[in-house]
Amino acid sequence: MSAGPPNEALLPLLVAPLRARPGRLLRLVLWSLVEAVPALLAGHVVALAVDRGFAAGHPLRGLAWLALMGLGVFAGTWATRQAYPLLAEVVEPFRDDLVRQVAQGSLRQAVSGRSVDASGVSRLTLQVEMVREAYAGVLMVVRGFLLTVGGALIGMVFLAPLVLLLVAPPLLAGLALFLVLLRRMATAQRDVIVADERVAETVGAACAAVRDIAACGAESGVRDHLAERIDAQAAASRRLAALMPARVLCLVVAGWLPLLLLLVAAPGLRAGGLSTGAVLGAVTYVMSGLQPAVRSLIQGLGGSGLRLAVALRRIRAAYPPPSPQPGPKEDSARTLPQPRTTAPTAYDVALTAVTFAYGVGADPVFRDLDLTLPEGGHLAVVGPSGIGKSTLAGLISGTLEPESGQIRLGGHPPGALPPEALSARRVLVPQEAYVFSGSLMDNLRYLRPDACEDEVVAAVEAVGAAPLVTRLGGIGTLIDPATLSSGERQQIALVRAYLSPAPLVVLDEATCHLDPAAEARAEEAFTRRPGSLVVVAHRISSALRARHVLVLDGSRVVSGAHQEVLERSPLYRDLVGYWSDDDELSETGAGNEEVPVGNDVVVRANLPRSRS
Numbered sequence: 001m002s003a004g005p006p007n008e009a010l011l012p013l014l015v016a017p018l019r020a021r022p023g024r025l026l027r028l029v030l031w032s033l034v035e036a037v038p039a040l041l042a043g044h045v046v047a048l049a050v051d052r053g054f055a056a057g058h059p060l061r062g063l064a065w066l067a068l069m070g071l072g073v074f075a076g077t078w079a080t081r082q083a084y085p086l087l088a089e090v091v092e093p094f095r096d097d098l099v100r101q102v103a104q105g106s107l108r109q110a111v112s113g114r115s116v117d118a119s120g121v122s123r124l125t126l127q128v129e130m131v132r133e134a135y136a137g138v139l140m141v142v143r144g145f146l147l148t149v150g151g152a153l154i155g156m157v158f159l160a161p162l163v164l165l166l167v168a169p170p171l172l173a174g175l176a177l178f179l180v181l182l183r184r185m186a187t188a189q190r191d192v193i194v195a196d197e198r199v200a201e202t203v204g205a206a207c208a209a210v211r212d213i214a215a216c217g218a219e220s221g222v223r224d225h226l227a228e229r230i231d232a233q234a235a236a237s238r239r240l241a242a243l244m245p246a247r248v249l250c251l252v253v254a255g256w257l258p259l260l261l262l263l264v265a266a267p268g269l270r271a272g273g274l275s276t277g278a279v280l281g282a283v284t285y286v287m288s289g290l291q292p293a294v295r296s297l298i299q300g301l302g303g304s305g306l307r308l309a310v311a312l313r314r315i316r317a318a319y320p321p322p323s324p325q326p327g328p329k330e331d332s333a334r335t336l337p338q339p340r341t342t343a344p345t346a347y348d349v350a351l352t353a354v355t356f357a358y359g360v361g362a363d364p365v366f367r368d369l370d371l372t373l374p375e376g377g378h379l380a381v382v383g384p385s386g387i388g389k390s391t392l393a394g395l396i397s398g399t400l401e402p403e404s405g406q407i408r409l410g411g412h413p414p415g416a417l418p419p420e421a422l423s424a425r426r427v428l429v430p431q432e433a434y435v436f437s438g439s440l441m442d443n444l445r446y447l448r449p450d451a452c453e454d455e456v457v458a459a460v461e462a463v464g465a466a467p468l469v470t471r472l473g474g475i476g477t478l479i480d481p482a483t484l485s486s487g488e489r490q491q492i493a494l495v496r497a498y499l500s501p502a503p504l505v506v507l508d509e510a511t512c513h514l515d516p517a518a519e520a521r522a523e524e525a526f527t528r529r530p531g532s533l534v535v536v537a538h539r540i541s542s543a544l545r546a547r548h549v550l551v552l553d554g555s556r557v558v559s560g561a562h563q564e565v566l567e568r569s570p571l572y573r574d575l576v577g578y579w580s581d582d583d584e585l586s587e588t589g590a591g592n593e594e595v596p597v598g599n600d601v602v603v604r605a606n607l608p609r610s611r612s
């Protein structure tokens with residue numbers, strides 16, 4: 001999961017749910033205006049009650065004014081009751097949108113061959129709940145602040161405009177101070193969450209590997225590593241805690257300083273002609289309006305607001321919304337996918353001195369590997385089981401990062417490309433195909449939602465999945481992945497990849513559950529598809545179809561055209577020789593099925609074990 005927030009402004013994100021529901025927003029504003037009545041009237045009513053009632057020797061009249069205020073409070077409370085359900089109607093769809101975003105982001109990662117961190121997904125869904133609560137809290141606090149402070153300031157304008165000069169400057173200064181502080185607190189809060197997650201990650205990994213740690217005597221190393229992360233967590237928490245007292249300063253400046261100035265200036269105001277009631281009314285506006293509103297704002301934004309900002313940014317960073325899909329193409333272009341027109345990005349592949357190992361201390365699967373695949377290339381990767389074919393597919397596709405060396409996909413490190421840009425360049429179909437519950441149509445065009453029905457049908461035909469689609473009941477049918485065989489799932493994933501706009505297709509034994517004829521049909525379709533093709537060969541026939549072959553045989557890497565590799569690689573000669581020596585099988589071509597390249601049957605094909 002990404003640790004840092006994207007540079008995305010939060011305000012538009014928070015305002016968008018309100019703007020998306022203008023009717024509710026209007027009703028909310030109207031009820032809020034009614035809610036503002038007590039804040040607006042408070043100072044005036046007190047001034048009238050004092051000047052015309054209590055101070056003028058008419059206590060009953062004074063009480064009557066205060067009773068009028070009671071009516072205003074009652075109206076405000078009734079309006080609050082009406083406004084709450086409207087707030088819920090804004091907040092709940094906002095939560096639904098976020099959940100949808102997390103679910104769709106996970107799906108996109110799964111179908112494009114990226115591994116999905118299940119615990120990360122569950123952490124994020126918890127964060128969605130946190131965002132929902134915090135968003136509701138922030139809406140309440142900000143709305144309350146605007147109503148109360150707005151009402152009090154307008155009330156003061158009508159009561160005694162001079163008072164505003166004493167109240168507004170410290171109020172604005174305190175709020176400005178708080179905004180500056182809020183930015184620093186948001187950064188500190190994010191650091192605390194990231195540090196928390198790092199501790200959880202280390203503890204989780206250590207618990208899972210406790211036997212290995214004990215067996216290797218690595219306890220002290222793990223302990224030191226964990227201690228480092230706990231110290232970092234404590235330091236982040238201390239940094240956040242150190243900022244908290246500054247909130248009090250903001251409250252003092254924005255909430256208490258206006259009151260102090262008012263009290264100090266009271267004799268002068270009285271001497272200038274302001275009545276006792278008006279001075280008391282101004283004090284009421286500050287004490288019962290401004291001050292509580294400022295306190296709620298500072299506490300609310302400093303608590304819920306920070307959680308909202310950090311959690312929302314992390315969700316957006318982990319699962320950015322998909323970029324808008326291009327509109328449907330002209331009818332004449334609907335029969336085949338057009339990768340180069342929909343994704344006009346470069347997609348040549350270049351690996352330079354790439355070294356990769358699974359974990360520190362493990363033997364590298366590749367050391368100083370160089371490989372180039374120009375745009376439009378067709379490469380088959382051949383080698384015994386466990387030699388690194390899937391690892392190579394992962395490196396090319398950006399699901400694995402090299403330990404050293406460079407990988408470039410269209411000139412960019414694939415692992416560093418944003419998910420959308422990566423999906424626009426390449427599609428990886430792993431051995432275990434991913435199919436989700438839903439309509440077959442949604443599954444097939446998941447990587448190209450704008451594909452029209454003709455395009456989907458053409459892709460189904462091309463890949464040879466028409467009998468499967470007919471058997472399932474047509475492309476509109478709902479499917480349950482659990483009822484599909486591995487081969488059927490592979491066919492669905494192959495059509496999905498064929499339809500995708502990505503010009504580079506990486507098939508990692510993606511046809512291993514198909515029979516040889518079905519495999520040939522699918523692979524030939526991808527060969528005709530515009531763009532590049534990398535096939536991790538399950539059968540040697542895949543290599544015979546490719547323009548270039550890369551043989552990984554443990555001690556070295558041999559690549560070139562079929563004939564060239566045949567001359568240079570004994571392993572490749574063995575594989576192809578076995579295939580062509582078997583007359584009965586070679587006549588039909590179905591013999592390919594008997595010479596799998598990438599699993600244990602290789603041993604039975606008389607390949608020396610030392611080569612693997």
Ligand SMILES: Nc1ncnc2c1ncn2[C@@H]1O[C@H](COP(=O)(O)OP(=O)(O)OP(=O)(O)O)[C@@H](O)[C@H]1O
Nearest residue numbers: 358365383384385386387388389390391392598599
């Ligand atoms: N996630 C992993 N963690 C640790 N080691 C791994 C991991 N995945 C693969 N390996 C190891 O890396 C080496 C290369 O594996 P890889 O899956 O790339 O080989 P392969 O040629 O694709 O094999 P196969 O044909 O059986 O799929 C193997 O020794 C394998 O055990």
